[in-house]
Amino acid sequence: MENQDKVKQMNGSGVKPGLAAEPTMRAQGKSEKVRDVAPADHRTPKAKSRGVNVYYGAKQALFSIDLDIFENEVTALIGPSGCGKSTFLRCLNRMNDVIDICRVEGKIEIDGDDIYSSGLDVVQLRERVGMVFQKPNPFPKSIYDNIAYGPRIHGLAEGKADMDEIVETSLTKAGLWNEVKERLHDPGTGLSGGQQQRLCIARAISVSPEVILMDEPCSALDPIATAHIEDLMFELKENYTIVIVTHSMQQAARVSQRTGFFHLGELVEVGKTEQIFQNPVDQRTQDYITGRFG
Template identity: 70%
Template sequence: MEVQSAVKDKVEQDKAMALKEETAKTAANTAAKTVKMSGKDVCVYYGEKQALFDVNLDILENSVTSLIGPSGCGKSTFLRCLNRMNDVIDICRVTGEITLEGDDIYDPSLDVVELRARVGMVFQKPNPFPKSIYDNVAYGPRIHGITADRTELDELVESSLQKAGLWNEVKDRVAESGTGLSGGQQQRLCIARAIATKPDVILMDEPCSALDPIATATIEELIDELRANYTIVIVTHSMQQAARVSQRTAFFHLGKIIEEGETTQIFTNPQDEKTQDYITGRFG
């Protein structure tokens, strides 16, 4: 009988330990995640037509947030609000509040150029400037006056290309034109160009949709590495890609966020039927 009660005690002890560890882990996870950007009651109108309805979303620091949803659901519209790319569309009007580290990015006194240096963007089709690889990356630092002299600029170009995983492939030909690179390389060049202005946040609008699977995998690997130093928001039509690269996922439908949460939860156990129908391919 003594042996039995000893066994029981040990089991209880182990249980208590496991519970303690679990609680500590959860606490550590929540503590590590601070809100980098936040949208509150964001509405967007294109003329008379409303494209976004009261969108609320927190973008967590050093994590990848993916925005998914069918075409025309407003995910790209929301992404473009995050660095005020919608400003260039005359009929576009944004209401609500979007903050970067607590500061309103639609504050009239805010310098938009400065904002776009802090919140960089990578587009669907690789769009390098018709300039040398070097000049593509050096462009941002030059106009923002980030570097003091040529040596510093050289270093920044090299480190940006390195972070974008492109340095080893182009180090002997940085003077050659950026448009001569392959599609995947061009996209990594665009990422290097975005990184060069030392942003806090990188927005990516379907960055892999024009790339083959290998180039896509390289970009996805890069996104995972960049997460350590940057906050990333990615719009993607590939559910598998959202599941692979992101930590958090928001599902948009008809201009509203239907569901937002941890990526694993969204793809294994979504709470909303619309989310489930979309990610399992039950409606288009």
């Protein structure tokens, strides 16, 4: 069911017809431009993708994506619905594996390890690359067990005291500790939406990942809860590398240091956030951020 929805989304039905051209041609013509945009960065990327193509059955969803993600930064992926930004995000922790008809080509490396090589265990990858979803999805267990689940299955805690500490640190980092410390054994589903999402962030950081992927983490939240999460991202980026997919350009501008603009399965443009928003190179980026479409 989920897969089909995804595929439908990938078909890009929501895009204005004027922009629908033969995508492959453009992908080839454009990949040079992407390199033009951010030539100045000489740091080693935390994660890098080269020539990533994703297919859902016969439909191609992503066209030769080259993208670098740098450590201790927030990288925002923006673009209209169905442009492939979530698909790309899910490639980074191989969540696309569970979709039978999904096929990934190309190379994605995290710290130099090819995450699609046969020698890499997907369970260990997901320990390194955490994920927060669009809709808060705490397990229907207690708040404590929600956080303790990851460390438990990965064997990260030695005994109860250790686990208590992990739970407290994770909740503190997610800015939730003071609100829930009195009721750690109440169900996590009893929290408010914003609290639930912070619980999910705490759950994601409980296994000390290196990269945190956030798939539109604020789209189900009210502005106050959103502000809370955005502050949190600001703090978290000191220790983690964050990739966020968002529909809100304001949010991308507020929280991210680098922004990539996706359109119809291509990475149109990527660069420093200020540059993308103030001085985009590509006409389509210009159109999108000025609200001409999408």
